[in-house]
Every structure is written in structure tokens, then in C-alpha cells.
Amino acid sequence: MKEDILKVLISEQEIAQKVAQLGAQISKDYAGKKLLVLGVLKGSFVFMADLMRQITIPCQIDFMAVSSYSSGVKTSGVVKIIKDIDIDPLDFDILIVEDILDSGLTLSYLKDLLVQRNASSIHIATLLDKPARRVADIKPDYTCFEVPDEFVVGYGLDYAEKYRNLPYVGVLKPEVYEK
Numbered sequence: 528m529k530e531d532i533l534k535v536l537i538s539e540q541e542i543a544q545k546v547a548q549l550g551a552q553i554s555k556d557y558a559g560k561k562l563l564v565l566g567v568l569k570g571s572f573v574f575m576a577d578l579m580r581q582i583t584i585p586c587q588i589d590f591m592a593v594s595s596y597s598s599g600v601k602t603s604g605v606v607k608i609i610k611d612i613d614i615d616p617l618d619f620d621i622l623i624v625e626d627i628l629d630s631g632l633t634l635s636y637l638k639d640l641l642v643q644r645n646a647s648s649i650h651i652a653t654l655l656d657k658p659a660r661r662v663a664d665i666k667p668d669y670t671c672f673e674v675p676d677e678f679v680v681g682y683g684l685d686y687a688e689k690y691r692n693l694p695y696v697g698v699l700k701p702e703v704y705e706k
């Protein structure tokens with residue numbers, strides 16, 4: 528697994544530091560609000576687990592599972608809902624937690640869906656932002672790192688469902704895609 532990595536873009540330590548800062552900021556901004564932290568599976572599960580432990584105010588947690596990349600490095604453009612939320616979002620201040628904002632198609636689809644369901648507010652926290660690939664008109668409210676126009680893996684992010692368990696964010700060697 529490690530042998531497939533060309534370079535580490537963001538180390539475990541750098542991630543931990545930024546996640547702690549972000550947790551403190553969210554705790555401040557959402558004090559007194561009815562916070563629902565909504566993780567988007569699968570990619571966000573590692574970030575979500577670390578971030579929620581840095582949030583020091585009361586909140587509820589839920590997950591949605593969506594997928595648009597299947598096994599490749601390019602979005603299919605079709606966002607498939609695999610699991611919907613359990614909680615009625617009415618009157619909640621929703622913070623959507625994502626691993627990466629890339630083309631933006633996944634998050635603009637989800638945001639529209641939650642607006643229709645009358646959430647009080649909807650904001651986005653993403654670990655990674657890749658603005659170079661943006662197609663949809665959407666920006667994160669909170670982000671930890673901006674990444675270049677490269678397909679990244681690790682810390683929850685996959686290529687063909689692999690590499691999610693790497694503790695850092697890295698770039699794969701080109702020959703991995705040719706396998």
C-alpha cells in the first residue's frame with residue numbers, strides 16, 4: 528500500500544493540527560445553536576471521527592452515504608444516494624462534513640436537497656478543497672487544506688475503494704492507475 532504512494536502531500540501531524548483548530552472554530556461559531564454534524568460517507572469517516580472529538584459544544588451526529596466516483600478518478604456526474612439521513616433536518620443548523628470538495632457536484636446536490644427539507648442553516652466543512660476542478664458554483668465555509676489538481680488518497684479518500692486507511696494524504700504513483 529505504502530509502496531504505491533508517490534509523495535505525501537499532507538502529513539498526519541499537519542492534519543491533526545488543522546483539525547484541532549477547525550474544531551475550536553466550529554465550537555465558537557455554533558455555540559447556542561442546534562447543531563447537526565452531517566458526515567458524507569464513505570470518504571468523510573476519518574475526518575468526521577477526528578473533528579467531532581474536537582467539537583466541545585452539544586451536537587447531534589448523522590451520516591448520509593453518496594457516491595459519484597465509483598472506481599475511477601473522474602466523477603460520473605451522477606450523485607447516487609446510498610443512505611439518507613435518519614434525523615428530520617427541520618430547524619437544525621447543519622454542518623456538512625466532507626473529505627474533499629472537487630468538482631462540487633456532490634455537495635451542490637446535497638445542499639439543494641437539505642434546503643428543500645427546511646434546515647435552519649447549511650454550511651460546509653471540508654478537509655480538502657481542490658478549486659482547480661470546480662464545475663458547480665460552490666465554496667466551502669470551512670476548509671483545512673487547498674490541494675493541487677491531482678487525485679489524492681488517504682485519510683478516508685480512496686482510489687477504487689483502496690488507500691482509505693492511510694493516515695496521511697498522498698498522491699499515487701502513475702503506474703497504479705495503469706494496473
Ligand SMILES: O=P(O)(O)OC[C@H]1O[C@H](OP(=O)(O)OP(=O)(O)O)[C@H](O)[C@@H]1O
Nearest residue numbers: 568569570594595596629630631632633
Ligand atoms: O466534488 P466532487 O467532484 O463531487 O467530489 C467529491 C466527492 O467525491 C468523493 O466521493 P465518492 O463519490 O468517491 O464516494 P466515497 O466517499 O464513497 O469514496 C468524495 O468523498 C466526495 O464526496
Ligand SMILES: [Mg+2]
Nearest residue numbers: 570596597685
Ligand atoms: Mg471515492
